[in-house]
Amino acid sequence: MKPSRKAKKYAEALLTVSKELDCIPRTGKSLRVIDQLVKQEKVFRAFFYTQRINPIEKVSILKTVLGDLINSLIYEFFGLLAERNEYQMLMSVVTVYAKLEKESLNQINVTAYSIEEIDQNTISSIVKGIERSTGKRVELSSQTDRELLGGLKLRIGNTIFDGTIANQMAKIKKVLLQNY
Amino acid sequence: MEIKTEEIRSLLLKQIEKFDVEIDVSDVGEVLEVGDGVARVSGLENVMSAELVELPNDVFGMALNLEEDNVGVVLFGETRLVREGDIVKRTGKVVEVGVGPEMLGRVVNPLGYAVDGKGTIKTKNTLQIERKALGVMQRQPVVEPLQTGLKAIDSMIPIGRGQRELIIGDRQTGKTAIALDTIINQKYTHETDSPVYCIYVAIGQKASTVARVVAELEAAGAMEYTTIVAANASDPAPMQYIAPYAGAAIGEHYRDNGKHALVIYDDLSKHAVAYRQLSLILRRPPGREAYPGDVFYLHSRLLERSSKLSDDLGGGSLTALPIIETQEGDVAAYIPTNVISITDGQIYLESNLFNSGQRPAVDVGISVSRVGGNAQVKAMKSIAGMLRLDLAQYRELEAFAKFGSDLDKATQDQLTKGRIMMEIIKQKQYTPLSVEKQIAIIFIGTEGLLNDLLADKVADFEVGFLNYINENNSNLLKEIKDTGKLSDDVKAGLKKATEDFIKIFTV
Numbered sequence: 001m002k003p004s005r006k007a008k009k010y011a012e013a014l015l016t017v018s019k020e021l022d023c024i025p026r027t028g029k030s031l032r033v034i035d036q037l038v039k040q041e042k043v044f045r046a047f048f049y050t051q052r053i054n055p056i057e058k059v060s061i062l063k064t065v066l067g068d069l070i071n072s073l074i075y076e077f078f079g080l081l082a083e084r085n086e087y088q089m090l091m092s093v094v095t096v097y098a099k100l101e102k103e104s105l106n107q108i109n110v111t112a113y114s115i116e117e118i119d120q121n122t123i124s125s126i127v128k129g130i131e132r133s134t135g136k137r138v139e140l141s142s143q144t145d146r147e148l149l150g151g152l153k154l155r156i157g158n159t160i161f162d163g164t165i166a167n168q169m170a171k172i173k174k175v176l177l178q179n180y
Numbered sequence: 181m182e183i184k185t186e187e188i189r190s191l192l193l194k195q196i197e198k199f200d201v202e203i204d205v206s207d208v209g210e211v212l213e214v215g216d217g218v219a220r221v222s223g224l225e226n227v228m229s230a231e232l233v234e235l236p237n238d239v240f241g242m243a244l245n246l247e248e249d250n251v252g253v254v255l256f257g258e259t260r261l262v263r264e265g266d267i268v269k270r271t272g273k274v275v276e277v278g279v280g281p282e283m284l285g286r287v288v289n290p291l292g293y294a295v296d297g298k299g300t301i302k303t304k305n306t307l308q309i310e311r312k313a314l315g316v317m318q319r320q321p322v323v324e325p326l327q328t329g330l331k332a333i334d335s336m337i338p339i340g341r342g343q344r345e346l347i348i349g350d351r352q353t354g355k356t357a358i359a360l361d362t363i364i365n366q367k368y369t370h371e372t373d374s375p376v377y378c379i380y381v382a383i384g385q386k387a388s389t390v391a392r393v394v395a396e397l398e399a400a401g402a403m404e405y406t407t408i409v410a411a412n413a414s415d416p417a418p419m420q421y422i423a424p425y426a427g428a429a430i431g432e433h434y435r436d437n438g439k440h441a442l443v444i445y446d447d448l449s450k451h452a453v454a455y456r457q458l459s460l461i462l463r464r465p466p467g468r469e470a471y472p473g474d475v476f477y478l479h480s481r482l483l484e485r486s487s488k489l490s491d492d493l494g495g496g497s498l499t500a501l502p503i504i505e506t507q508e509g510d511v512a513a514y515i516p517t518n519v520i521s522i523t524d525g526q527i528y529l530e531s532n533l534f535n536s537g538q539r540p541a542v543d544v545g546i547s548v549s550r551v552g553g554n555a556q557v558k559a560m561k562s563i564a565g566m567l568r569l570d571l572a573q574y575r576e577l578e579a580f581a582k583f584g585s586d587l588d589k590a591t592q593d594q595l596t597k598g599r600i601m602m603e604i605i606k607q608k609q610y611t612p613l614s615v616e617k618q619i620a621i622i623f624i625g626t627e628g629l630l631n632d633l634l635a636d637k638v639a640d641f642e643v644g645f646l647n648y649i650n651e652n653n654s655n656l657l658k659e660i661k662d663t664g665k666l667s668d669d670v671k672a673g674l675k676k677a678t679e680d681f682i683k684i685f686t687v
Contacts, residue, residue, distance in 0.1 A: 004248065004249045005248065155208075158207055158208055158209060158223040158224070158225060159205060159206070159207055159208070160204075160205070160206050160208050160267075160269075161203055161204070161205055162203065162204040162205075162206070163202075163203040163204075167204055168202070172191070172192060175191055176188060176191060177300075
């Protein structure tokens with residue numbers, strides 16, 4: 001089985017069990033904590049990926065260090081990964097789980113790009129508008145980009161709604177180049 | 181180039197007027213990795229196979245590998261302009277190329293953009309480069325000849341409109357020369373009611389070679405009805421991969437509108453190499469000679485697009501002359517055998533013949549045309565059989581030629597006639613002959629009227645004789661041209677003219 005397909009299977013299984021135990025957000029949060037620690041803490045990363053420590057001991061050390069910060073389900077999952085020597089797959093599982101979690105909670109991530117910070121009123125009206133048209137809960141984050149020249153660009157998943165002046169200028173350039 | 185400020189102003193105003201109503205919605209993905217002309221892109225969930233996608237810095241690509249979690253995109257621009265994390269936009273269009281008369285006289289890249297510095301090409305129509313070949317019911321057998329202007333080919337390996345005839349041979353044996361002569365010879369068709377438009381597709385060739393081809397066609401006045409699609413050696417492999425399909429699409433426009441087109445793919449060996457490069461980078465499994473498993477389909481779907489349409493569909497045609505370069509005469513290699521089996525015959529060029537001064541260096545013994553005979557002019561057909569026989573006998577007896585006078589008279593006569601016929605089928609480059617002139621000279625050769633000439637005088641005799649009958653017996657040529665037959669009167673007239681001219685020539 002391809003690694004990506006395996007990660008998807010693991011993430012789906014985690015989601016199903018979390019659903020039964022009614023702890024979908026907690027599982028997601030636990031995975032994000034591990035993800036953050038692996039990415040940011042050199043020592044933790046070395047400990048996490050080493051094969052010199054016995055898998056059962058590794059899980060028990062993790063339990064002692066992280067305690068209740070992590071869902072008990074995740075400790076069991078670590079045990080499974082350690083047994084199969086598939087720790088490397090964890091990062092892919094985290095990414096896929098985050099996607100599945102959003103789907104199951106009927107949530108979408110939206111990023112808004114503008115030339116300067118968007119005020120709260122505008123943000124809430126954008127959120128309301130998108131929630132109305134998609135019927136999903138929106139988590140909006142905003143970013144500034146001076147190159148847009150004006151207007152607004154929204155990215156919802158893999159779809160971009162571009163109403164910026166930079167885009168209009170690019171179109172004008174294309175039309176002019178086509179004619180000359 | 182003249183810039184019209186008024187026009188620019190109106191274009192700008194039009195765009196500004198539309199400003200607040202237009203919001204672009206596009207499906208996007210992100211570049212995961214890029215290298216060797218291929219990018220792996222995540223996202224792009226609904227992308228179609230062979231869809232054109234847009235990357236930053238005016239780089240375009242084509243989605244080829246649609247996998248579970250990413251898309252393999254081949255890039256038509258410079259790889260170094262694409263970076264990890266770049267946004268890739270869908271265009272919703274399968275790769276297209278501009279088609280129509282606006283393309284004539286132009287040199288374009290495989291996407292249809294001008295590369296000859298003569299300004300943008302504004303075509304009214306576009307066609308998808310990958311199109312399905314027509315079915316059986318939409319076709320009819322090849323019935324009209326496509327004259328190459330070369331005696332060796334038009335007489336013994338005739339090509340019909342809608343046929344696929346392979347030109348195969350080692351490097352430096354005159355493959356491109358035959359293709360160019362054929363293009364140049366189509367000039368006469370533009371004075372008739374069924375002109376042949378030409379497309380020359382250069383794949384993986386040096387830019388200087390393409391420039392030379394353009395210059396030669398221009399000098400011969402053939403660029404007026406020709407389009408050159410150039411994917412040079414310095415262009416990325418994806419460009420070389422799509423080039424012949426773009427050429428076929430340009431030709432299909434003429435065919436589908438009841439006209440005739442000729443497309444030359446120079447050459448498909450380099451095309452297969454470009455496709456092998458792409459496939460290996462896309463991690464498709466390699467097969468024989470490291471070519472991917474679908475390399476046969478690569479060429480069969482391209483060449484199958486050449487066809488003669490039924491009368492209901494206008495009767496247009498697309499003739500293809502693919503070129504294959506062999507290594508040390510090895511026609512049993514993978515790509516040559518594939519293309520030989522796809523095409524309706526092959527013109528085989530021999531290095532030894534070329535080096536011995538035979539031009540074009542066609543080995544008439546193993547060259548064939550499987551369907552062209554039906555389309556051949558009747559007069560030519562009636563003399564071609566004798567020519568083929570004479571040459572076959574000559575080849576068999578050639579080994580004995582070194583015995584000289586020890587041979588009996590019949591064998592010596594046969595050898596002399598064969599030598600004369602070999603001289604007759606020689607032809608200089610860029611001097612295509614009309615079919616009636618070819619018939620006249622081959623007829624007098626097969627009749628043995630030139631057997632008293634020295635072999636090295638045949639070329640001079642031919643030039644003089646054709647001028648002579650053009651001035652004194654033009655009615656003979658006219659009758660062959662009009663009727664397409666060699667009547668007894670014409671035969672007698674040609675014999676008489678030969679006898680008369682030999683007297684003048686030998687003085």
